[in-house]
Amino acid sequence: MNFLNLIKIAIKAIRSNRFRSFLSMLGIIIGVAAVIIMMAIGQGSKESVRQNISQMGTNIIMIQPGTDMMRGGVRPDPSSMQTLKLEDYNALLESDLQFVSHMSPEVTASGQCIYGANNTSTTVYGESVEYLDIRQLEVTDGEMFTNDDIKKSSKVCVIGKTVATQLFPDGSDPIGKTIRFKSIPFKVVGVLKSKGYNSFGMDQDNLLIAPYTTVMKRIQAQTYFSSINCSALTEEVTDYAIDELTAKLRALHKLKDFAEDDFTIRSQQEMMDTMSSTMDMITIILVVAAAFSLLVAGIGIMNIMLVSVTERTKEIGLRMSVGARGFDISCQFLIESIMISLTGGIIGVLVGYFASILCSTLFMLPTSIPLWAIVVSFIVCTVIGIGFGYFPARKAAMMDPIEAIRYE
Amino acid sequence: MEENRKVVIELQNVKRDFKVGSETVHALRGVSFKIYEGEFVTIMGTSGSGKSTLLNQLGCLDTPTSGEYYLDGTSVREMSKSQRARLRNRKIGFVFQNYNLLAKTTAVENVELPLMYNSSYNASQRREAAIKALEAVGLADRLEHKSNQMSGGQMQRVAIARALVNNPAVILADEATGNLDTRTSFEVLVLFQKLHAEGRTIIFVTHNPEIAQYSSRNIMLRDGKIREDVINNNILSAAEALANLPKPQDD
Ligand SMILES: Nc1ncnc2c1ncn2[C@@H]1O[C@H](COP(=O)(O)OP(=O)(O)OP(=O)(O)O)[C@@H](O)[C@H]1O
Ligand SMILES: [Mg+2]
Numbered sequence: 001m002n003f004l005n006l007i008k009i010a011i012k013a014i015r016s017n018r019f020r021s022f023l024s025m026l027g028i029i030i031g032v033a034a035v036i037i038m039m040a041i042g043q044g045s046k047e048s049v050r051q052n053i054s055q056m057g058t059n060i061i062m063i064q065p066g067t068d069m070m071r072g073g074v075r076p077d078p079s080s081m082q083t084l085k086l087e088d089y090n091a092l093l094e095s096d097l098q099f100v101s102h103m104s105p106e107v108t109a110s111g112q113c114i115y116g117a118n119n120t121s122t123t124v125y126g127e128s129v130e131y132l133d134i135r136q137l138e139v140t141d142g143e144m145f146t147n148d149d150i151k152k153s154s155k156v157c158v159i160g161k162t163v164a165t166q167l168f169p170d171g172s173d174p175i176g177k178t179i180r181f182k183s184i185p186f187k188v189v190g191v192l193k194s195k196g197y198n199s200f201g202m203d204q205d206n207l208l209i210a211p212y213t214t215v216m217k218r219i220q221a222q223t224y225f226s227s228i229n230c231s232a233l234t235e236e237v238t239d240y241a242i243d244e245l246t247a248k249l250r251a252l253h254k255l256k257d258f259a260e261d262d263f264t265i266r267s268q269q270e271m272m273d274t275m276s277s278t279m280d281m282i283t284i285i286l287v288v289a290a291a292f293s294l295l296v297a298g299i300g301i302m303n304i305m306l307v308s309v310t311e312r313t314k315e316i317g318l319r320m321s322v323g324a325r326g327f328d329i330s331c332q333f334l335i336e337s338i339m340i341s342l343t344g345g346i347i348g349v350l351v352g353y354f355a356s357i358l359c360s361t362l363f364m365l366p367t368s369i370p371l372w373a374i375v376v377s378f379i380v381c382t383v384i385g386i387g388f389g390y391f392p393a394r395k396a397a398m399m400d401p402i403e404a405i406r407y408e
Numbered sequence: 409m410e411e412n413r414k415v416v417i418e419l420q421n422v423k424r425d426f427k428v429g430s431e432t433v434h435a436l437r438g439v440s441f442k443i444y445e446g447e448f449v450t451i452m453g454t455s456g457s458g459k460s461t462l463l464n465q466l467g468c469l470d471t472p473t474s475g476e477y478y479l480d481g482t483s484v485r486e487m488s489k490s491q492r493a494r495l496r497n498r499k500i501g502f503v504f505q506n507y508n509l510l511a512k513t514t515a516v517e518n519v520e521l522p523l524m525y526n527s528s529y530n531a532s533q534r535r536e537a538a539i540k541a542l543e544a545v546g547l548a549d550r551l552e553h554k555s556n557q558m559s560g561g562q563m564q565r566v567a568i569a570r571a572l573v574n575n576p577a578v579i580l581a582d583e584a585t586g587n588l589d590t591r592t593s594f595e596v597l598v599l600f601q602k603l604h605a606e607g608r609t610i611i612f613v614t615h616n617p618e619i620a621q622y623s624s625r626n627i628m629l630r631d632g633k634i635r636e637d638v639i640n641n642n643i644l645s646a647a648e649a650l651a652n653l654p655k656p657q658d659d
Contacts, residue, residue, distance in 0.1 A: 321469060324525050326493075402469050405508065
């Protein structure tokens with residue numbers, strides 16, 4: 001019996017039991033659709049997170065105080081979080097680092113910001129001038145503060161769009177105005193170009209940037225940094241830059257060879273990878289959960305195929321008596337179960353596709369269906385068809401033609 | 409009969425035992441005969457005498473416990489299941505008591521069925537052969553009728569066409585008229601006689617002693633053994649018998 005005829009027989013058998021076939025397909029449809037939706041959401045979120053992070057600049061390197069929590073696991077005491085000193089920064093600045101193009105120490109403080117009767121809660125970032133280059137920020141109105149301002153710890157700042165609209169709701173020009181952050185007056189010298197929200201829902205325009213010296217001395221009264229941000233010359237040399245910084249800082253901190261770093265250096269790339277693999281993990285868990293429903297669906301198909309084989313015992317007997325071999329009979333039933341599960345798979349992919357489009361328009365979830373997920377769905381459905389159709393098909397093939405044809 | 413005719417079937421002391429629990433049922437207790445090409449043989453016997461068991465041996469659906477069976481010169485006893493399936497496909501045509509047509513399937517498709525398992529036929533050759541066989545049984549005008557749209561007699565004729573389509577060495581019929589009324593039985597019998605006249609070999613199992621008169625040879629079984637094996641030199645015409653039947657009222 002050739003393949004085309006087997007398919008015709010299978011279609012006929014499926015059509016003559018339309019409702020029953022549909023019910024057993026339903027399991028596959030739901031399972032595949034669930035897998036596709038989970039993948040679409042997982043993949044979509046991952047892509048949008050990656051995009052967001054890479055918008056910030058993929059060559060960013062962050063130096064943070066304290067040993068790597070991911071590696072160490074010991075709860076740090078407060079003094080270990082104060083290892084990035086002003087001297088470190090100055091020393092790094094003076095040493096000529098080959099692979100590092102920009103550097104900006106960071107001290108932050110959160111609090112109320114007031115202008116006249118308007119106020120807003122925001123965060124002030126104490127930075128160097130190079131911060132703009134590292135984060136790829138732009139000052140649209142006015143200007144960035146200068147190195148001179150840093151030297152003098154001037155009370156000047158540039159503000160984000162959100163702060164500008166909160167404090168100057170009438171749309172008046174903030175440049176030259178004096179606002180107060182935690183009752184300390186800052187003269188506004190520039191307004192940043194808007195960056196909008198990031199994928200974690202954080203407003204990237206709700207900030208003040210002031211000279212780090214000013215924030216350290218006048219607001220926080222501290223001598224250490226919460227981090228130092230750098231950018232590598234290019235994305236490709238990020239690892240060299242990290243090595244370079246590590247060696248320099250270890251020397252500055254006079255760490256012995258066996259001692260662990262008392263700081264942690266991470267690249268944006270690394271963060272992105274960590275993030276991606278976390279998302280992958282979540283996606284895998286969701287997909288595995290959905291895949292279990294496919295297993296159940298497969299059992300449903302096996303059940304229906306067993307019924308089908310029993311019902312058609314007489315037909316099997318007839319086919320055998322006119323010359324069908326056991327192999328022909330098992331092919332017939334295998335093709336039928338593959339067709340049920342594959343048709344279910346195709347419908348499931350379509351349902352999953354439209355459902356994920358619906359998800360992204362209705363709930364603003366970013367979705368994206370990888371092509372391989374569709375290919376894998378079809379392969380999995382075929383495997384289910386063969387796997388769960390095998391036993392019923394074998395049962396049919398093993399029948400004795402004499403008994404089968406007498407079956408009523 | 410002349411011994412130079414071709415032997416289609418040869419049984420040599422064929423025995424078939426069935427184990428039922430701890431007991432053994434001897435369904436065939438040593439059956440030997442030869443059937444020549446072009447014979448129309450009826451096999452008769454009381455219920456349980458082993459007719460169906462014998463026919464299953466002849467049809468290669470079953471193998472003997474002992475003894476030899478040659479179909480068209482090849483020994484069947486040692487054959488594997490799939491070899492026997494192939495043999496049935498090429499050399500045997502079955503006609504059953506209850507027709508055994510595929511449901512919701514047209515006459516042509518039903519007749520094509522054996523050729524579906526023969527890769528030397530393509531779709532159009534299959535259809536052509538099926539139409540020819542249906543014409544031979546007088547159903548040229550019922551090609552696309554589905555099995556549930558036909559009378560018992562028509563269904564049995566489709567089944568006979570299906571048995572003819574592979575041009576078999578022998579046609580095996582088990583109670584082929586058992587489900588039909590007298591008139592339709594005779595119509596089917598006329599058909600078998602026509603096939604006999606065309607030179608086909610037919611083996612026809614029946615309860616009805618009358619039918620033996622229309623065949624060329626009759627084998628009587630009793631208790632798994634051949635009781636009587638007689639050549640009928642005075643074959644009656646089923647067509648005449650049909651003509652002499654009382655006409656149905658609403659004719
Ligand atoms: N599969 C089997 N298992 C056990 N015993 C069997 C089997 N098939 C047939 N027999 C036994 O073999 C004997 C012959 O049976 P068979 O069916 O050949 O009779 P038959 O002549 O065709 O009868 P009938 O005219 O009623 O159809 C019976 O005693 C029956 O019980
Ligand atoms: Mg019988």
